[in-house]
Every structure is written in C-alpha cells, then in structure tokens.
Amino acid sequence: MRMDESREVESIRKVLLGDVQAFEFLVRKYQGPVYNLMLRNVGEGDMAADLAQEAFLRAYQRLETFKTGKRFFPWLYTLSLNVARDWLRSKGRDIHVYMENAAVMVRDEDRPDTQTQLNDRLDGGKAFEFVMRLDPKYREALILRFRHDFSMQEIASALGITVSGAKMRISRGLEMIRHQFKEVSNDR
C-alpha cells in the first residue's frame, strides 16, 4: 500500500471513530475530480459545487459501508455519479444524453487557438475536446480508465455495468474519437 493510500485508510478509521476533522483530508484530496465530474454533467459551476458538496456529505454519512482494503476513490466516484444522476433525473434529464457541448468547461487558457488546431490537430487538447463531446456514458468510461486509472472492474462498478460492458464502452469511445480525428483530417 502506498503512503498516500495508507493515510487515506487512517483518515477513514479516525472519522469512523468520531474524528470529524480527519475527513477534510479526503475532501481536499478528491474535491477536484468530484467537482469536475459534476461540472461535466450539469455544466454550471454553482450547481456543480452544490452537488459535489452533496456527494461528500453522502460519502461521510455512508462511510461505515466502505470496505477497507478497497480503493476509496472508486467508491467515492460511484457515489458521486449517483448524486449527479439523481439530480439530472430530478430535472428530467438523463446523464446518458446530456452534455451536447461539454467543451464549454475548458478554461480559455487551455483552449487551443485556431492556428494551433490547424497545425497540430492531434494534440492532447484536441483529444480532450473530442472526449468531452462524446455521449457521457463513453466519456466517463474513458476518463475513469485513462485519467483516473480505474481497473475495468472498478469502472464497471462505478457505472453500474458489467466488466465486458465497460470494455465495450472504452473500445467504442476510442473508436468514436478516432473517427472524429479522421473527419477533421478529411476536412482539411
């Protein structure tokens, strides 16, 4: 177990024994990915913050159900996804069809200018934009796999699908992005 994971385990133990402040370590460590997950799904900063807060609150309340020996982040991510789903459903939206233009969340300084796009269409930023345009069910699978290094089992568990389903989503997601790269290439 890495030092970082060891500290996580210790924090969880302390929280369960009544040390509420020990939870702050987990919040600070994972607030970025959880907030960005919400942002990708609701597209608006204040609401994303509220939902991220709700996710951490739910994680705190259910910490007794977390199985020590497993990784904490996939457990938290699964729970956060459920918070996002609940909110989207309450608004009559579905996580699988939302985010037509997810690239709106890219900061201006991170957005490649037109010249760069033309000259270097295969850079990571472009790939990221393509990923953000994907149907969320493929997008989240790719982010979990390549951004957060989840195992196939962890992806399957987080997304509520089978392991073979997770593999299919990643394979299909990659295929769709390759296709977009080709389209850009053909348009030139």
Added chain:
Amino acid sequence: MTDDREKRRLDNTIMEGLRSMPEVDPPKGFSARVMENLEPKRPSAWTRFRLWLTEPRSVTFTPVRMIPVFAAAMVLLVLGFYAMDTNDSGNGMRMSTIRFVLNDSGMNARTVAVIGSFNSWQAHDAAMRFDDATGAWVLEAQLPPGDHEYMFLVDGQKLMADPLAQMTRDDGFGNRNSIVFVNGTYEQAL
C-alpha cells in the same frame, strides 16, 4: 500494418489528452463548506471493536530474538507429529493398533475376514491377508479402548472363534464370540 500504427498513435494521443486534461478548480472554501455541515460520528461498540481488529500494527522482526520462537515452534511441530502418530480418532479417543492372526492350519481358506462389534459385524473392509511366511491370516486394525467382540468369517460363510483369544462371551445364539481388550496404551497382538 500502417492502419494499426496509426490507430496506436491516435490511441496514445487520446490517452495522453485524457491524462493531461484540464480541470477546473473547485470554488474557494469548498472543503470548509463541506466540513461545516458534518457532525462527529458516534461509533458503536461493534464499530470500535471491528476497527480495533483491522487496525494496522507494525511488527518488528529481529532474527536473534526469533530463535526462541523458532525453537518453540519446532517443539510444537514435533509434539504435533507425535500426537498425530498416536492415532487420535478425531473425537479425542486414542486408537490402538490391534493385530488379528488366524493360523490357516490346513483349512485352505480362500478368504478370511474379521467381523465384530467394532465394524458392525460387516465383512467388507475387514478382509485378512494371507502371510505365506507364517501360514496365517493377518489383519491390523485401529480400535478404540474397551472390550470388543469379534469372530472370523471364513470363505464368507463359516464363523469361527479366535482359538488364541483369552476370553469369549456367549452371543445368546449358541456361539461364543472372542473378546479383545484394548487399553489404549500400547499395541496388542492377538
């Protein structure tokens, strides 16, 4: 091949793009907002016990200090082997090896079995082997302490008391069963 190379290159680009994808920072004071809404947990006795059980503990290993431990382990191991060799029946009862012998004495028997109270008077798994050297039928069996009645079954039909048995008992049907006493402290030969 070229397509494969292109596909791999694209995949690497996509993966790299995802690894280095920009993230928006949460609003300032986010963690404080989360924390101010949390109440300390009141763990139950069971939770405390469970956490105590799973608490990581560091163990210091010093080879020199481990010598007595290894010695004790070896003693236990030897005692374990000794205990196994005493043929414990599994229910705490010590078993003894009893050697049944029946001289053929010109019977020219084809089969002989030992049947008795210890095997519910069933001949299967109780067949004796013929020892050419001594001209006798022999069977070694594990028996618990106590007295056991038995008979020899010759050729599957003829019952015969053990001529060497020190004691017999009337079976109530006109025959006398042989009796073997097993005290559980040493091997016995009949």
